Amino acid sequence: MITNRIPGGNIEVVSVNGRNVELDVELRDTAGDWFYWCFQAVFPEAGNWHFRFVRDNKVGTHGPAVSLDGGKSWRWLYPEYRENSREFDYACPAAGQTVLFCMGMQYLERDFRAFLREFEENPALHAGTLCRSRKGREVELVTIREGEPEHAVLLTSRHHAGEMMATHALEGILRFALADTESGRGFRRHVALHAVPFADKDGVEDGDQGKNRMPHDHARDYQEPGLYPETVALRGLIGRIRPEFVLDLHCPWIRGGDTNEVSYMVGTGHAGMDAELDRFADLLEEERIPEAPYFKKNNLPFGTSWNTAENYAGGMTIKHYAATLPFVRNAQTIEIPFANFGDVTVDRHAMLLYGESIARALFRYLHGELQTASALS
Numbered sequence: 001m002i003t004n005r006i007p008g009g010n011i012e013v014v015s016v017n018g019r020n021v022e023l024d025v026e027l028r029d030t031a032g033d034w035f036y037w038c039f040q041a042v043f044p045e046a047g048n049w050h051f052r053f054v055r056d057n058k059v060g061t062h063g064p065a066v067s068l069d070g071g072k073s074w075r076w077l078y079p080e081y082r083e084n085s086r087e088f089d090y091a092c093p094a095a096g097q098t099v100l101f102c103m104g105m106q107y108l109e110r111d112f113r114a115f116l117r118e119f120e121e122n123p124a125l126h127a128g129t130l131c132r133s134r135k136g137r138e139v140e141l142v143t144i145r146e147g148e149p150e151h152a153v154l155l156t157s158r159h160h161a162g163e164m165m166a167t168h169a170l171e172g173i174l175r176f177a178l179a180d181t182e183s184g185r186g187f188r189r190h191v192a193l194h195a196v197p198f199a200d201k202d203g204v205e206d207g208d209q210g211k212n213r214m215p216h217d218h219a220r221d222y223q224e225p226g227l228y229p230e231t232v233a234l235r236g237l238i239g240r241i242r243p244e245f246v247l248d249l250h251c252p253w254i255r256g257g258d259t260n261e262v263s264y265m266v267g268t269g270h271a272g273m274d275a276e277l278d279r280f281a282d283l284l285e286e287e288r289i290p291e292a293p294y295f296k297k298n299n300l301p302f303g304t305s306w307n308t309a310e311n312y313a314g315g316m317t318i319k320h321y322a323a324t325l326p327f328v329r330n331a332q333t334i335e336i337p338f339a340n341f342g343d344v345t346v347d348r349h350a351m352l353l354y355g356e357s358i359a360r361a362l363f364r365y366l367h368g369e370l371q372t373a374s375a376l377s
Contacts, residue, residue, distance in 0.1 A: 002041050006100070007071075007108050010207035011039035019049045025058060030209040033057075035254045036162030038102035038207055043092040051101075052087045060103055061255050062339045063088045067100040074105040074348065076339065085255060103254065104338045105348055107167040109205060112140060112197050115171055119178050124188050131233035133201040139230050140201075141237070144177045145192040146185070151366040154243040155195040156234065156318060159219035161203030161210030163251035166336045168348050170197055170249055172355020173362075187359065190367045194241055199230050199318075219250075220315030231318075238322060244366060246322040246331040247358075251338055259305055261340050262298040263354070266319075266333045269302030269309075273323050276330040284361040292341050292354035300335075330365070334358070 002021065004011045014022040025037045035058050043049065053059065063077035077088060090099070100106070119125050130141035155173060157166040174195060177187045187193075200218040203210040210217060218228050226232040238246070252260045265281055267274050281296040288294050300307045312320065322331035336354070340346060346354075 001044060002039055004039050004207065006038070006040050006207075007110065007205055008038045008102075008106055008207045009040070010037045010209075014054055019045075019047055021049065021051050022054060023051060023058075024054045025209070026207075028208055029214050031212045031214050034162070034209040034211050036103060036207070036209045036211075038100070038106055040098065040100050041090075042098050043095060045095045046092050046097075049090045049092055050087065051090065055086075057085050057254055057256075058103065059085050059088055059254075060339045061261065062345060064101045064103060065105045066090075067102075067106075068097075070098075071100055071106055071108070071110070074102070076345065076347070079345070081340065081345075104162075104164050104251075105168065105351075107164040107171075109137075109140075109198070109201075112167075112171070115174070116142070122178055125178060130196055130237065131229045133229055135202045135206075137201045137205060139199075139233070140197055142174065142195050142197075143192060144174060144188050144195075146188045149188070149190050149192040151191045151245075152241050152243045153191055153193050153245045153247065153362060153366070154238065154241065154322075155193065155247050155249065156199050157197055157249040158201075158204050158210070159199040159248065159318070160217060160250065161200045161206075161208045163210070163249075163336075165251050165338050165346075165351055166249035167197050168351035169336050169355040169358065170195060172352035173359045174355075175352060176356040176359035183360070183363075187363050191363060192241070194237070194243065196230070196234060196237075199234065200228070201230060216315045219248075219317055220312070222316040222318050222321035234318065235321065238325065238328075242327045243322075244327070244329045245362065246318065246328060247362075248318050248331075248333045250333055250335050252335045254338060259298075259300060259335070261337050261342060263292070263294050263334065263336050263341055264298040264300055266300050266307050266335065267302040268319065268323055268331070270323060273331060274302070277332055280330060280332065280361060280365050283364045284358065287357040287360045287364075289353050289357050291344065291350040292346050292357075293344060294341075294354075294357070 126143040221231040
């Protein structure tokens with residue numbers, strides 16, 4: 001009935017008693033606890049099925065994301081906000097129904113390939129390979145540019161494999177830059193956009209947590225010599241393209257607290273870089289959209305909450321590495337929640353729109369005003 005043998009699969013079935021299913025996440029090589037899971041269920045009979053995790057904080061604020069078409073589209077199981085972080089129910093309408101369940105709206109290689117096919121005739125899109133992963137998978141690198149732009153930006157996501165909503169937003173940035181609009185053409189004439197959507201490619205496709213991978217994860221691997229082919233290759237890429245702005249997209253903890261249901265940027269503790277963060281944050285707030293509203297007040301200064309020196313003791317992040325390089329003007333991390341920005345429920349379309357707002361702020365930060373209608377309206 002239930003399997004993790006799917007791309008991005010992760011689940012342990014503890015017990016099945018009638019239509020009551022007890023589950024746990026597979027931590028694999030993650031130290032401590034984390035919350036990513038994704039599985040396929042083929043229901044043997046119609047009726048209400050109850051799923052319960054043996055540990056808390058495994059189900060998000062709108063329940064799981066559900067796909068009935070093999071992962072091509074996703075919806076939240078519950079439209080309303082739910083406090084229950086351990087259990088959910090699914091009403092199966094007919095025996096034999098196949099459903100994908102995931103703690104978030106999954107984004108895998110197949111999704112990025114579909115995006116590339118959509119724009120494969122666009123001469124501004126240059127699809128290539130950053131490197132091969134430890135398991136031999138292709139690690140995608142795309143560049144969007146026209147002519148010889150005067151600015152360069154590097155975007156990354158999935159340094160932690162389970163943080164899929166960040167990659168939906170990254171795609172939104174790329175879509176804005178590729179759009180056949182005045183704003184899209186202006187962006188790619190002045191800004192060369194380089195993007196690595198899967199910084200932990202094996203973890204994404206295998207369904208690992210990625211976070212706190214032992215001995216350290218991809219997000220803490222920017223010191224010499226480096227454990228992972230992706231991070232070593234990204235350091236080399238930074239040296240070649242000399243980006244003015246490095247933006248690393250992440251997702252926070254699954255739910256609750258002051259920092260997990262809002263989008264925010266994370267201070268470095270370096271006065272010059274934090275001043276650049278403030279300037280970019282002002283622009284991103286001005287580009288705020290109702291579907292996924294960003295507020296500068298939610299940014300996390302260095303020395304507060306989890307953003308402390310102790311948290312980075314395990315290794316250097318791409319942001320901290322890039323901040324040491326003389327040609328990098330701004331290096332930032334942005335956190336993007338899984339299911340809601342405050343009172344606003346978000347989905348894939350909202351993430352694409354949020355990515356567009358980030359792209360607009362990037363252009364204004366680097367080059368100046370860009371006033372046209374939304375490319376995704």
